[in-house]
Amino acid sequence: MSFSLNGAEVSLPGGTSLLLALREYGLNGPKLGCGEEACGACHVLVDGVSLPSCALPVEAVAGKSVTTLEGLGSAEHPHPLQTAFLEEQAGQCAYCLSGIMISAAALLARGPRPSEAAVREALQPHLCRCHSHNRILRAVMRAIA
Amino acid sequence: MNLAFHGTADDKPRLPGSLHVNRMLSQWLEFSAEGFVTARPGKVELGQGILTALSQIVAEELDVALARVRLLPATTGTSPNEAVTSGSLSVQESGMALRHASADARGIFLSVISQRSGVSPEDIRVEDGAFIGPAGPLGSYWELAGQGLLEAEASPDARPKAPGARRLAGTSQPRLDLPAKLFGQGRFIHDLRLPGMLHARMIRPPAPGATLIDLAPTDARLVRDGGFLAVLAATEAEAERAAGRLRPRWSPGTGLPENTEAWLRAAPGEDSVVEARGETAPATITREFHRPYFTHASVGLCCAVALWEGATVQVWSHTQGPYNLRADLAKALKLPPENIVVRHAEGAGCYGHNGADDVALDAALCARAVPGTPVRALWTRAEELAYGPQSPAMLVRVEATTDEAGLITHWASHVRSNGHSGRPGRGAVATLLAAPWIEGGQPMPASINPPVAGGGGAQRNAIPGYDFPNLYVGLTRITDMPIRTSALRGLGALIHVWAIESVMDELAERAGMDPVEYRLRHLSDPRARVVLEKAADMAGWPGEGMGVAVARYKNLGAWCAVVARVEAEERVRCRHLWIAADMGEVINPDGAVNQLEGGALHGVSVALHERTRHDGTRIISDSWAEYPVLRFADVPAVTTALIQRPDERPLGAGEASMAPAIAAIAGGIFSALGTRPRRLPFTPENL
Ligand code: FES
Ligand code: FES
Numbered sequence: 001m002s003f004s005l006n007g008a009e010v011s012l013p014g015g016t017s018l019l020l021a022l023r024e025y026g027l028n029g030p031k032l033g034c035g036e037e038a039c040g041a042c043h044v045l046v047d048g049v050s051l052p053s054c055a056l057p058v059e060a061v062a063g064k065s066v067t068t069l070e071g072l073g074s075a076e077h078p079h080p081l082q083t084a085f086l087e088e089q090a091g092q093c094a095y096c097l098s099g100i101m102i103s104a105a106a107l108l109a110r111g112p113r114p115s116e117a118a119v120r121e122a123l124q125p126h127l128c129r130c131h132s133h134n135r136i137l138r139a140v141m142r143a144i145a
Numbered sequence: 146m147n148l149a150f151h152g153t154a155d156d157k158p159r160l161p162g163s164l165h166v167n168r169m170l171s172q173w174l175e176f177s178a179e180g181f182v183t184a185r186p187g188k189v190e191l192g193q194g195i196l197t198a199l200s201q202i203v204a205e206e207l208d209v210a211l212a213r214v215r216l217l218p219a220t221t222g223t224s225p226n227e228a229v230t231s232g233s234l235s236v237q238e239s240g241m242a243l244r245h246a247s248a249d250a251r252g253i254f255l256s257v258i259s260q261r262s263g264v265s266p267e268d269i270r271v272e273d274g275a276f277i278g279p280a281g282p283l284g285s286y287w288e289l290a291g292q293g294l295l296e297a298e299a300s301p302d303a304r305p306k307a308p309g310a311r312r313l314a315g316t317s318q319p320r321l322d323l324p325a326k327l328f329g330q331g332r333f334i335h336d337l338r339l340p341g342m343l344h345a346r347m348i349r350p351p352a353p354g355a356t357l358i359d360l361a362p363t364d365a366r367l368v369r370d371g372g373f374l375a376v377l378a379a380t381e382a383e384a385e386r387a388a389g390r391l392r393p394r395w396s397p398g399t400g401l402p403e404n405t406e407a408w409l410r411a412a413p414g415e416d417s418v419v420e421a422r423g424e425t426a427p428a429t430i431t432r433e434f435h436r437p438y439f440t441h442a443s444v445g446l447c448c449a450v451a452l453w454e455g456a457t458v459q460v461w462s463h464t465q466g467p468y469n470l471r472a473d474l475a476k477a478l479k480l481p482p483e484n485i486v487v488r489h490a491e492g493a494g495c496y497g498h499n500g501a502d503d504v505a506l507d508a509a510l511c512a513r514a515v516p517g518t519p520v521r522a523l524w525t526r527a528e529e530l531a532y533g534p535q536s537p538a539m540l541v542r543v544e545a546t547t548d549e550a551g552l553i554t555h556w557a558s559h560v561r562s563n564g565h566s567g568r569p570g571r572g573a574v575a576t577l578l579a580a581p582w583i584e585g586g587q588p589m590p591a592s593i594n595p596p597v598a599g600g601g602g603a604q605r606n607a608i609p610g611y612d613f614p615n616l617y618v619g620l621t622r623i624t625d626m627p628i629r630t631s632a633l634r635g636l637g638a639l640i641h642v643w644a645i646e647s648v649m650d651e652l653a654e655r656a657g658m659d660p661v662e663y664r665l666r667h668l669s670d671p672r673a674r675v676v677l678e679k680a681a682d683m684a685g686w687p688g689e690g691m692g693v694a695v696a697r698y699k700n701l702g703a704w705c706a707v708v709a710r711v712e713a714e715e716r717v718r719c720r721h722l723w724i725a726a727d728m729g730e731v732i733n734p735d736g737a738v739n740q741l742e743g744g745a746l747h748g749v750s751v752a753l754h755e756r757t758r759h760d761g762t763r764i765i766s767d768s769w770a771e772y773p774v775l776r777f778a779d780v781p782a783v784t785t786a787l788i789q790r791p792d793e794r795p796l797g798a799g800e801a802s803m804a805p806a807i808a809a810i811a812g813g814i815f816s817a818l819g820t821r822p823r824r825l826p827f828t829p830e831n832l
Contacts, residue, residue: 016382024380028336029329032381033444033493034526038769041444069329082327089319089735092743093192094326095333095445095493123777127769129444130192130494131746132739133780 001058006071018044018053018061022068029069029098033127040126043099044068050106052125069098072105080143081105090139092130100126104140113144158301162241163187167225168298170253173246174203176290180274181213187227188239189219189465190322191495193799194736195235197321201732202240205313206247206305207286208271216321218489221471221482229466229568231497231632232600233702233797236732240795244314249303253294258284308730308791315791317735322491334448334463334490339519342450344381345511346388347522348374349532350582352763353627354399361392368514372582375511377520401627403761406435409540409561414621419597419604423615426555428544430651434644436825438535438757441633442774445493446529447500451512452519457484458512462505463492469570470502476575477506477583478513496747497633500524500533502569503578510579531767532578534631535757537563537592539603541644546615551656553667555615558607558644560637563623564592565602567631578629591626594637600699606638606804609645610697611667628759634747635803638698640825642804643811646694647821650812660693660812661686672727672788673697676706679725679786684708690720692812694805703728703801704788707745709781711813716829719749719781719810724802726785729793740798742783748806750775752827 002011005022012021019042022030033041035054042054045067073079081101084090091097100123107114107122114122119140128136159165167173167187175183184203190196200214217224227239251271259266264278271277275285308315325332350356350372357372365387366377374393378384402408450461458478464470467487475482492501508522524532539562546555567576567590574580574587581589594602601607607618653663661681668674677695684691686708695706705726711719722745731737754773758766766772811822814832824831 016380020380020382020385024382026338027329028331028333031333031335031444032446032523034769036526036768036770039444039526069327073328075324075328075330078328085327086319086324089323089739091323091326092194092739093445093492093494094323095192095443097327098329101327120777120780127444127774127776129442129496129747129774131743131750131775131780133746133775133777134742134783135739137777137780 001062003061003063004065006067012058014058016058018056018058018066021058022053027068027070031095031098040099040103041096043102045102045106048106048109050103069101072101079105081140084139084143088135088139088142090135091132096126096128100128100136104143108144116141160299160301161245162238163225163227164242164245164299167242170246170250170295170297170299172225173243174250174295176286178287178290180287181215182207182209182286183215183217184243185217185224186239186243187219187225188230188235189489190491191230191465192493193740194320194733195230197318198236198732198736199240199243200321201313201318202244203247205311206244207251207274209274209286211313211318213274219467220489221467221485221487224467226468229469231465233698233799233801236795236797240732244305245303246299248305249299250295252303253297254286254289257289257294314732315730317733320736332491334450334461334492335445337450337461337490339450339452342519342521343377343379343515344384345375345377345508345520345522346384347507347528348376348388348391348393349528350395350398352398353401355395355397358394358396363391365391368511370510371584371586373510373579375507375522377511377515381523398762401759401761401763405437405538406540409538409623412623412625414561414623417620419618419620420608421617424555425557425617426546426615429547430648431542431544432648432823434541434640434647434823436539436640438538438628439633439751439755440530440535440757441496441499441533442530442772443493443495443499446526447504447524447533448492448521449505449508450519450521451508453512453516456480458509459486459488460505460509461488461490463490463495463501464505465495465498465501466568466570469568470505473502473569473575473577474506474509477577477580478509497536498534498566498568498631500529500578503533506577506579510583526769527767530772531764534567534629536633537565537603537630539637539640541640543644543648545648545652547652547656551652551658553611553613553652556609556613557617559619559621560603560607560641561621561623562603562637563626563630564594565630565632565636566595567592567629589626589629591624592630594622600701601637602632603637605636605699606641606696608700610670610673610700612669613667628764634744635800638696638804639751639807642694642696643808646808647811650815651821659687664695670697672704675788676704676725676727679788680706680708680723683725683784683786684710684723690813690817692809692814692816694808694812696805698801703796703798705741705801705805707802707805707809709806709809709813711810711817713814713817717753717814717827718779719753719813721782721784722806724783724785725788726798726801727788727790728796728798728801730791730795731787731789732795734787734789737787737798738785741785741802744800745783745802745806746775746780748803749781749810752807752810752825754826756826
């Protein structure tokens with residue numbers, strides 16, 4: 001199955017979820033948390049839309065553009081969200097943060113200065129069981145300020 | 146407390162924290178010629194930021210830059226045995242050990258350099274690891290790294306810095322592990338990919354007590370040991386598919402109680418007296434409180450990797466206690482412990498004894514079938530929610546007697562609960578999930594309660610912190626264990642603090658007094674008074690929909706007061722929490738606030754959402770849809786104040802706020818609705 005992954009063309013075997021295909025490919029950002037589209041840990045951008053990748057067949061992204069945490073930014077060139085999350089120390093275990101930053105990135109790309117309510121709504125699919133929610137909200141608000 | 150459960154060194158002079166039972170400096174610290182120092186704590190990173198706090202302590206006492214400190218993940222055989230990372234004790238046990246060891250190490254290097262150079266120690270200062278005399282540099286840790294200077298027992302005479310001289314401990318340093326996690330650099334155990342690694346998925350009996358009758362032939366790579374079933378495959382996707390294709394037949398299980406509350410009242414147990422002083426008297430009021438089972442529900446899935454070579458096995462695990470896990474792996478696998486190496490690797494957030502240890506045995510059993518090949522075992526969401534240890538359902542009865550002024554003269558309470566600890570490594574029989582099912586496995590032992598001096602389990606915080614002249618606290622540890630129970634953040638405190646504070650509120654109302662004022666009338670503990678007054682002050686107490694609670698965690702940890710403001714429409718929502726906490730010396734204030742807020746919001750989730758549901762056969766809340774938890778839309782604002790006391794012993798932050806948050810929400814519900822909750826969670830059906 002061919003698609004663009006973090007800006008490069010790849011071809012990954014089908015017959016599996018996008019999440020497991022990405023992890024099998026060697027990516028660490030997207031995480032398995034449930035496989036039932038209920039926790040948000042596995043979110044990736046598909047043509048700019050934040051979607052759970054755990055129940056999405058690889059076939060569904062053929063010819064599309066997929067972005068994972070690794071494609072947002074790097075230690076050398078961090079995405080503004082990654083910078084803001086570091087500045088706010090937003091997280092504890094950080095298992096949830098890849099998916100959360102992906103949804104926040106999709107929201108940011110949609111238009112300038114979303115309200116805090118819009119940020120909460122965008123993050124509603126995501127669980128954070130360390131309960132760092134308020135820091136995460138602050139980090140996203142900081143990144144869009 | 147953890148150390149109560151393992152080795153002692155009682156004939157030796159007392160050393161701080163875990164240093165007492167791991168006395169060699171070289172167990173803890175090692176300098177390298179390249180200019181860094183390796184510290185080996187036996188405590189592990191659970192997402193709580195302990196590695197950062199410990200690094201700060203080491204850098205502080207050695208007088209080196211923080212960036213020079215490298216912490217090794219705990220590994221059996223090489224790291225000191227610090228039992229379990231739990232109970233909010235890591236700074237007390239590991240931090241105080243490393244502080245003392247580092248101060249001692251600094252002193253040893255100082256005296257060697259002083260003797261060598263002839264410069265008196267008072268004239269030498271240490272700057273980022275360099276020892277500098279009046280005429281310039283005299284040497285460094287790095288230069289003397291290979292000399293074996295740390296091959297010595299720690300001296301009880303070492304003197305860490307005075308609180309006023311600290312420059313790093315007590316400051317909000319950023320988390321050292323966070324950047325790698327924010328950039329997807331593969332720091333989680335889930336990201337560990339060993340060459341040739343196979344993936345395993347387990348197939349569990351559908352109900353407790355069910356046994357395997359037969360299994361249709363399969364083309365899957367099957368691992369079977371008694372009733373333990375798993376499949377192996379080259380990829381995760383294939384392993385999932387293979388597991389889904391297996392068609393085992395199981396006997397019906399042994400059954401679960403239909404009604405937990407009725408079962409709690411009637412189940413057989415062991416009675417004990419937790420505390421008794423003074424007399425008993427006829428009760429002015431009697432109240433009962435019930436909480437259901439609930440569970441850890443980490444966002445991550447339990448994971449382990451194992452690799453057998455000959456008669457030895459290495460296991461990578463996000464366990465809280467590598468040595469304890471090793472002890473139970475040894476029992477289950479019938480191996481000497483020396484043949485097992487447990488290496489800690491970071492997992493998702495850990496809030497108590499979850500399935501981390503269980504999956505380590507799963508991985509070891511699977512990997513035994515393919516010697517020389519690493520195997521990664523991963524749980525499913527259903528296993529997380531329904532097969533991992535649950536926090537036990539509990540029932541508490543409180544009787545209180547007041548005088549003419551409405552003040553409390555007698556207090557009696559009784560709790561009925563399963564034990565709150567089924568942790569591995571503490572008994573004769575392994576307590577890992579798969580252990581009873583494998584060939585020759587022994588039944589799962591009933592969980593126990595640590596003693597009160599160690600913080601207690603079911604009885605944790607059952608003893609009120611108020612000055613009641615007459616007190617009786619009783620405990621029945623239920624010895625039937627239809628659902629496997631163990632430690633989850635707060636343990637018994639979650640129900641006791643709520644029960645105590647609810648009765649305080651009710652008696653305050655009868656006495657015609659404000660709830661804060663009423664508490665203060667019964668509270669002589671000065672540090673408890675300070676946090677209570679602070680939280681009330683921050684919140685602008687009293688107010689519509691507000692409730693308040695105060696407790697000292699475990700009666701020997703941090704003091705914490707919480708005011709909650711709730712709104713009740715078709716259901717209850719918590720809108721704001723004000724937290725004031727005194728945890729003595731704070732190593733990393735931002736980390737402490739993060740932990741306190743996380744604990745309090747975890748309390749909101751437990752108060753308003755969480756409940757493990759079961760029918761007469763099995764746990765049925767095995768998906769996120771069936772086990773709802775707090776999400777962004779319902780997260781309240783949180784305002785936190787630390788009462789910092791740099792001269793006092795450090796106490797943990799992770800658990801202190803959770804029980805008071807639950808209790809404060811209950812009080813807020815009364816203020817908003819006029820109903821006093823008696824059952825958790827505080828959902829419309831329970832109110
Ligand atoms: S793993 Fe996809 S939503 Fe949970
Ligand atoms: S930081 Fe641990 S789940 Fe969000």
